[in-house]
Amino acid sequence: MLDMKYLRKNVTEVTQKLQDRGVSPDNLIELLNLDQERRDTIQKVENLKADRNTASDKIAYAKRNQEDASQSILAMQRVSQEIKKLDARQLELNDQVQNLAAHLPNLAAPEVPVGVDESTNIEQRVWEPTDYQKRPHARLETPKWLKAHYEIGEALGILDFERGAKVSGARFLYYVGDGARLERAVYNFMLDEHRKEGYTEMITPIVVNDAAMFGTGQYPKFQDDAYRVSGLAQTYIPTAEVPLTNYYSGETLPAEDLPIKFTALSPSFRKEAGAAGKDTRGLIRLHQFNKVEMVKFTKPDQSYAELESMTANAESILQKLGLPYHVIMLSTGDMGFSAAKTYDIEVWMPQQTLYREISSVSNTEAFQARRMHITYRDEDNKLQLVHTLNGSGLAVGRTVAAILENYQNEDGSITIPEILRSYMGGQEKLVATPHH
Numbered sequence: 001m002l003d004m005k006y007l008r009k010n011v012t013e014v015t016q017k018l019q020d021r022g023v024s025p026d027n028l029i030e031l032l033n034l035d036q037e038r039r040d041t042i043q044k045v046e047n048l049k050a051d052r053n054t055a056s057d058k059i060a061y062a063k064r065n066q067e068d069a070s071q072s073i074l075a076m077q078r079v080s081q082e083i084k085k086l087d088a089r090q091l092e093l094n095d096q097v098q099n100l101a102a103h104l105p106n107l108a109a110p111e112v113p114v115g116v117d118e119s120t121n122i123e124q125r126v127w128e129p130t131d132y133q134k135r136p137h138a139r140l141e142t143p144k145w146l147k148a149h150y151e152i153g154e155a156l157g158i159l160d161f162e163r164g165a166k167v168s169g170a171r172f173l174y175y176v177g178d179g180a181r182l183e184r185a186v187y188n189f190m191l192d193e194h195r196k197e198g199y200t201e202m203i204t205p206i207v208v209n210d211a212a213m214f215g216t217g218q219y220p221k222f223q224d225d226a227y228r229v230s231g232l233a234q235t236y237i238p239t240a241e242v243p244l245t246n247y248y249s250g251e252t253l254p255a256e257d258l259p260i261k262f263t264a265l266s267p268s269f270r271k272e273a274g275a276a277g278k279d280t281r282g283l284i285r286l287h288q289f290n291k292v293e294m295v296k297f298t299k300p301d302q303s304y305a306e307l308e309s310m311t312a313n314a315e316s317i318l319q320k321l322g323l324p325y326h327v328i329m330l331s332t333g334d335m336g337f338s339a340a341k342t343y344d345i346e347v348w349m350p351q352q353t354l355y356r357e358i359s360s361v362s363n364t365e366a367f368q369a370r371r372m373h374i375t376y377r378d379e380d381n382k383l384q385l386v387h388t389l390n391g392s393g394l395a396v397g398r399t400v401a402a403i404l405e406n407y408q409n410e411d412g413s414i415t416i417p418e419i420l421r422s423y424m425g426g427q428e429k430l431v432a433t434p435h436h
Contacts, residue, residue: 001102002104004097007028008035014107018105020114021108021332021335022332022333027104028104034096041089045083052079055076102214102220102221106337108332108335108341109341112331112335115331115332115333118333118334121328121331122328124327124329124343125326126325127315127319127325136410145410147405148351149282149400156430156433157432158175158176158179159173159174159176159283161281161282168288178424178427178433182400182420183290184423187265190265190394193320194294194313198261199262200262201264202247202262202264204237204264206236209233209234210233210234215242215371216241216242216368216372221337236269239291240291241293241295243266244295245388246372248260248297249373249374253375255299255376255377258297259299261296263393265290265291268290270287282401290396290397292393293392294392295390296388297387299376299384300385300386303365304341307363310389311343314345314393315327317399318345320419322406322418323347323399324347324348325348326345326346326348327343330342335362338367339362340364344359344361345359348406349401349402349405351405357395358399359392359393359395361389361391362389363389366386403417413430414429416428
């Protein structure tokens, strides 16, 4: 949620920044007009209540002196009726202002590139393992034997999309045998790495209430994309960001504890309603997938340094796995609703010869904390909103997909990245296993 005081005082700047994010100036004008009417109504009610108090004193005085107070009583009744009417209007206006404000995205940080879509994102850096150019996948001409990760998974008998669709529908799957073991190895490795970086590991609920979804910015705007619990005001989480960030909702944190860092593995549930026809095969765009999430609570003056640190934590996972990637800064038209600045990390997929998103790391500044009422006391003992950050560390299925494609061999086997072998009982390769 944006700060209404800031909107009122910086109309020209906010209008431009919202336009950069695809929001019509009319939306802000409507919000500010309703907000002004709401504030005027509050002032009228206060003035009328003062008049009513004066009238009440006059009636009491008249009664004590056995004078006729009927006109004063009538006048007070009229004032009371007017107050009742204005109170009702004020409640309407509160709801309207809240609803309009809840649909406005965060304002982008000054350095974020302005653009309508991903074509204006800016590449920050590229990373490759030192031996990468020696691998056959790095050749300009893709080897004929190079397969897509889903073809590899099916050939090895470790990913079963057909039975996943039979039991649950499209974009669900079973991990089988070494496939399940590899997925488990990947997320255990990620969690262990984040613990070393000072993140507290959590296991969160996977069902949250509507207030939690509102708090992180998924509701009300993206309610149609969520898996709702039938008949209840609850939702299956689209990411562990929601329960992790809401952990402190409504609380004041000790300033000396900041920054606070959490990590969690959770299943994530997404309808992917806006992605019809995209990535219908494989692990890239599933309705249910595992993700390791990172969340931070910081003081405002720490948050951008912590954004760089969190991005480095996600990059470190890919570097240790030996997976090539690049980092891009998202433009205003490609950023998430709650973000003020976002880096996407995209891993190289050699069969497709392109980079695919594997992590998105964002600073939301005070946008989420204002919705969730998460504060701390500054040096002057004044309550201030914390800044919140979130990032994937990483999307587990996409990491498995990248390992399968980048570590495949001409004989169809997969070399297991060295750092994962201790998580897989010393196993060095994935080879075909019988179907069941």
